[in-house]
Structure formats: C-alpha cells, structure tokens
Amino acid sequence: MVRAFAPGKCILFGEHAVVYGHPAVAVAIDSGVEVELTESNSWTIEGLPFLSERHPHISHILNDVFDYDGEPLKIAIKSDLFSAAGLGSSAALSNAMGAAVLQLTNPKAELDSIELARIGHAAEAKAQSGRASPTDTATSALGGCVVVSGEIIAGTKHVFDAAMETPEGRRKWSICKVDLPEDLDAWLVLGFTGVGSPTGDMVAGVAKLLKKDSSKHQDMDAIARITNAGLTALGAGNLEAVGMAMNACHERLQNIEVSSPELDALVEAVRPHALGAKLTGAGGGGCMVALTQHPQRVAEAIEVAGGTPLISRVGVDGVRILQ
Ligand code: PMV
Numbered sequence: 457m458v459r460a461f462a463p464g465k466c467i468l469f470g471e472h473a474v475v476y477g478h479p480a481v482a483v484a485i486d487s488g489v490e491v492e493l494t495e496s497n498s499w500t501i502e503g504l505p506f507l508s509e510r511h512p513h514i515s516h517i518l519n520d521v522f523d524y525d526g527e528p529l530k531i532a533i534k535s536d537l538f539s540a541a542g543l544g545s546s547a548a549l550s551n552a553m554g555a556a557v558l559q560l561t562n563p564k565a566e567l568d569s570i571e572l573a574r575i576g577h578a579a580e581a582k583a584q585s586g587r588a589s590p591t592d593t594a595t596s597a598l599g600g601c602v603v604v605s606g607e608i609i610a611g612t613k614h615v616f617d618a619a620m621e622t623p624e625g626r627r628k629w630s631i632c633k634v635d636l637p638e639d640l641d642a643w644l645v646l647g648f649t650g651v652g653s654p655t656g657d658m659v660a661g662v663a664k665l666l667k668k669d670s671s672k673h674q675d676m677d678a679i680a681r682i683t684n685a686g687l688t689a690l691g692a693g694n695l696e697a698v699g700m701a702m703n704a705c706h707e708r709l710q711n712i713e714v715s716s717p718e719l720d721a722l723v724e725a726v727r728p729h730a731l732g733a734k735l736t737g738a739g740g741g742g743c744m745v746a747l748t749q750h751p752q753r754v755a756e757a758i759e760v761a762g763g764t765p766l767i768s769r770v771g772v773d774g775v776r777i778l779q
Contacts, residue, residue: 542737547592599774653742697733706734714739
C-alpha cells in the first residue's frame with residue numbers, strides 16, 4: 457500500500473491578469489488531496505468499479521504517463537478541499553496520484569517535484585480539452601510561494617518553464633519561487649461562498665469586457681502592478697503591505713466584474729479582523745481569502761456571513777509521500 461498527499465493552492469495576486477501574460481502569485485495551503493493505492497484483485501475507486509472515462513486525470517497518469525501494467529488497484533481518495541472553488545483540487549489529485557504511482561512502481565526513486573508538476577499539468581490539460589495553466593499543479597507540487605508568468609520576474613528564483621499547445625495556440629510560462637520568511641506571523645482564512653466557480657466562463661467574460669470597454673485594460677495593468685508590490689511585500693514579510701495589496705486587488709477584480717455579491721459580503725465581513733482580503737481564483741463564486749493574525753475571529757465572521765471557512769498556514773510544503 458502507498459499513500460501520497462498534495463496540497464491545494466490559493467492565488468494571492470494576479471488571477472485573470474495571468475491570462476494576459478502578467479504574473480500570478482499562489483501559495484500552497486494545508487488542505488489537499490490524499491491518494492492511497494493498494495494492490496487488489498479488481499480495479500476500484502472509492503469502493504466502486506474504476507471506469508477510466510469517469511476519471512480522466514487518474515487514467516491519464518496510470519496509462520499515458522506510467523504505462524501501468526501491474527496488479528489491479530484499489531484507489532482511495534480523501535480531500536479536505538472545497539471542489540470547483542478555485543483551490544486546485546484536480547491539480548492536487550493529479551499530483552498525489554502521480555507521486556503514489558511513482559512510489560508504487562519505483563519505491564527507490566526520489567520524488568521529483570518538477571517532474572510531478574509537469575505530469576499533473578499534462579493530466580489537467582488532457583481533462584480540460586487542452587486548456588490548463590500550470591499555476592495549480594506547480595504550486596501543489598513545489599509548495600511554498602510560486603510565481604507563474606509569461607517571463608521571469610526579478611527577485612524570484614526560476615524553477616522551470618512550461619509550454620503547451622492549446623486550442624488558441626502555443627502558450628509558455630515561467631515558474632519561479634519566492635522564499636517566504638520562516639517566522640511569518642499570519643494565517644490565510646479561505647471563505648467558500650457555497651457557489652461553484654466556472655473558470656472558463658469567467659475568463660471568457662473578462663475577454664468580452666476588455667473588447668467592449670478598453671478602459672478596463674487599466675484595471676489589468678493595475679492588477680499587474682499590485683501583484684509585483686504584493687510579491688515584494690510578501691518576500692520581505694511586510695504583512696500590512698501584503699494586506700493593502702490584497703484589498704487593492706479585490707477592488708480591481710470588482711472593476712473587471714468577476715466578484716459577486718456573495719464574495720463581496722464575505723470580504724466585507726472579515727475586514728475588521730484581517731490585514732487584507734480579496735476573492736481568490738476565477739471568481740463568480742468559489743472562495744475569498746483573508747490574511748490575518750486572528751484566524752479564529754475571521755473564520756467566525758465568515759460563518760456568520762454565510763460562508764464556510766478554512767484556515768491554513770501560508771505556503772506549506774508541496775507533494776509528499778506519506779509513511
Ligand atoms: O481556476 P481558478 O479559480 O483557480 O482560477 C484560475 C485563475 C485564472 O487566472 C482566472 C485563470 C487561469 O487560467 O489562470
């Protein structure tokens with residue numbers, strides 16, 4: 457039996473702007489997905505027969521990546537992430553599955569987090585008709601604080617490049633890391649609105665808005681500036697400045713019409729107890745995130761306002777084998 461865990465992610469800055477080549481900053485969170493594989497006499501997943509077409513990420517990893525021809529497997533999955541909420545649950549599943557199959561088929565091999573990020577990214581693309589940014593898989597595999605951008609951002613450590621043929625043409629990304637101060641005295645509290653976040657529709661909506669109203673490009677440029685300022689503040693451990701950048705980012709995301717009344721209500725509810733708060737991910741629904749030194753108070757404020765809270769440290773370790 458082998459077990460692997462991969463964390464979910466939270467975008468702190470740069471969602472939507474990253475689609476236009478600007479940087480996005482994401483951190484790995486405590487919650488994630490655990491995959492357990494046990495050799496068995498039949499293929500099952502969560503106690504039911506395993507049908508590959510129902511589980512495209514898993515079957516891609518087993519068949520296309522590892523060409524697995526061993527004993528049938530009993531696959532068990534545990535997740536404490538909200539799904540379809542912008543927390544990268546499918547990326548965490550892909551990375552945990554990749555790590556678990558590697559451990560099962562080659563127990564002596566060292567986990568190569570860059571290789572697992574690439575495998576996870578390919579699995580996401582396969583499952584999403586060729587469209588997938590590497591943000592979720594890279595953050596879940598590498599852990600810590602990850603910057604994804606069209607070009608290498610000054611002050612970051614370059615880790616690897618990713619490229620993919622998409623239906624819209626070839627896309628390329630640089631994946632970099634920023635070391636966070638070890639004594640960062642703050643937590644993230646995510647607040648789930650209970651409404652799913654339709655990433656594809658939200659990205660398409662922004663493209664339409666930018667075409668109709670060219671002044672909205674100013675908001676995109678502002679998000680890019682805020683992202684750079686927030687990243688510098690994060691690396692320096694300047695929590696007040698990170699919070700201010702988060703608040704400014706939320707305003708710009710409102711301007712490009714990706715927030716919602718539910719997200720705004722949760723953001724407003726936490727402001728008195730938080731250094732900063734904003735929606736995270738594609739918007740429309742999904743989650744908001746607050747940076748705070750009072751995580752319990754923020755979690756309570758989210759519950760009172762009708763959301764579901766999730767407390768996390770900022771930038772935990774990436775994919776790992778569990779003993
Ligand atoms: O899928 P989510 O909610 O993590 O959001 C993805 C971030 C976007 O910038 C909106 C889309 C993208 O591909 O980067």
